[in-house]
Amino acid sequence: METDKLREECGVFGVYSSDPEINVVPLVYYGLFSLQHRGQESAGIAVARDGTIEARKGMGLVGDVFDPATLAQLSGPIAIGHVRYSTAGSSTIENAQPFVSRFKLGSIAVAHNGNLTNADVVRELLEDAGVGFVSSSDSEVIINLIAKNYKKGLEKALTDTIQFIKGSYALVVLTEKALVGARDPHGIRPLCLGKIEKGWILASESCAIDAVGGEFVRDIEPGEIVIIDEHGVLSFRYGEKTARAVCAFEFIYFARPDSRIDGIDVYQSRIRAGEILGRESAVVADLVIGVPDSGIPAAIGYGRATGTPFGLGIVKSKYVGRTFIAPRQDERERAVSVKLNVIKSEVAGKRVVIIDDSIVRGTTSRRLVSLLRRAGAKEVHFRVCSPPVRFPCYFGIDTPHRKELIGSANNIKAICEAIGADSLAFLSTEGLLEALNHQGGYCLGCFTGEYPLPTPGEVGLAKQNDL
Structure with missing residues (x-):
């Protein structure tokens, strides 16, 4: 148990290179080091190469999980990483991220920072539809929703999933050919975009982009999805525009002082x-x-x-x-x-x-x-x-x-x-x-008791649309 501090959430990081011969895994490794303050319970990296996705993850700090031999097993031009502190789900290897799902249409991996307020409801609906779970993490709920909708195409699968889930999230999603980022409609959790030579970065904080020699480009906007692939960066919004409500504690305590969040x-x-x-x-x-x-x-x-x-x-x-x-x-x-x-x-x-x-x-x-x-x-x-x-x-x-x-x-x-x-x-x-x-534009719920969206108790078992 912590002495007397709020425990931070998680950190996400992803890199896309347009050159298939470049191995971006070392960049993800160093990016996760820069986000270690956001989670010290587990770390993981997933990488796409030659039509497959491989992942390595474990309990502990980034430097404990990834020794040179482990890193040598991972190579590819697109990868995502995650450092975790459990805010939902217990601290076990089953809950370590990224999560990887393999199905007949392909493979995807997801790393998530935040909490879904309707995770239990969605999980129950997925289980009723025959989907199995191996963890208690919200992130597995997200990846199973994307996989279930994947036959509609990546863009439609993402928008359908994101419009169905409620709560806070900064997501990085890895497909066999693309890197995807998404931020919840209120922008509660941070996510930003960076540029490297022949590629792009998604990160929870700008300090991680700096750490790998990248150039900060901009913050991902609340309610925005970006798809990074061979065609460049495609950006689009989903749903109606809602009031920004960035977590004030990012500035008070969680974020590194050398980061910039939403300007x-x-x-x-x-x-x-x-x-x-x-x-x-x-x-x-x-x-x-x-x-x-x-x-x-x-x-x-x-x-x-x-x-x-x-x-x-x-x-x-x-x-x-x-x-x-x-x-x-x-x-x-x-x-x-x-x-x-x-x-x-x-x-x-x-x-x-x-x-x-x-x-x-x-x-x-x-x-x-x-x-x-x-x-x-x-x-x-x-x-x-x-x-x-x-x-x-x-x-x-x-x-x-x-x-x-x-x-x-x-x-x-x-x-x-x-x-x-x-x-x-x-x-x-x-x-x-x-x-x-x-x-305005900040979530002050822990100070005032006024939250930007319904809390889990208010969500309850309200009837959801059919999956």
Whole structure:
């Protein structure tokens, strides 16, 4: 179990080369390394060559799953890859992606980031139609729908599938001759397009395109499908245009700071969030520090806005990943000391402002306040560069049950007392939107309880159209 952070979703990456002699698998490998922050439970690559699709996947980090011998087994001009953290379905090899389906009309592979809100309903309908499943993953639901409709042709199979599924998704689909990308109508999960010599890239984040020497071209629009093949890039929309609702937590925490999502520079948005936080809730202090990694840009911004000197303050172990296992509450609290440690000489005798991206259970926050006091901090003022997390996410983030969210049942004063800080303040919802240069177009469901589309409980077993 994680110490006290929301767990990110997954990362997808795909490469198409117009030169059949070029092996794109190494590019996918490096692209997945750049997306490792989005999932550390499993990794996989599927590649198309000579009319067949082969895949290799396993549990663990990219570097653990793909050694030189494993990579040597994969070669081809079109490939997709996936890194996973399970938000739906258990953490098992059966749920590792990409999924591959072989049927009489050909083969396809799918990698998916997001959560379907009607997955159970669609799965039941497919099972009634005689389709078998080997996993509990939403992604297998998607690939089976595409396979079932494939006789209509790739484009029609994709549009029929995508109009049938509900929820959040950034998809990369591999066929024997094409690379396909699709983004849900609200654009909840990110997906972007890049260019390489003699080819194209699809990726969850622009940082992965940079990592393989590609050129960022643009974001895939909400409700857009792109088919990349020998004819180039074909783009088309499906369904009616709906309101954009990009996940705000991509900017707050999930995305790497060197990425751009829908025109927003992630690093600069975190700087602005800190500046606005300083404007909204300044306190007299000698030092401002950030919780690594995403809290650091906000601390820099807070320092600029308030004139408070910025310092390092906290060091993060490079060798304790986000999957550090601590199943019991007392173990989770001790685990914070393994992952994060205070530089005593920086904080001793000072009034310290500590900036974090969010408070979920309160475990890490309480432990950090305690560590700062033990290191000699005279005062500890906690500032959070997002609003209180009060509600669960249904669209690709693994949030605890609502009863476990410290912000759900407690006001700010009670949370402050629970974590032991001298003061506590959160960024306002209006401040968050200002930091994102936009007065709308974001999913804020975990803060407000207002979601851009029906949640799984609301979907229920509502009657669906026949498959």
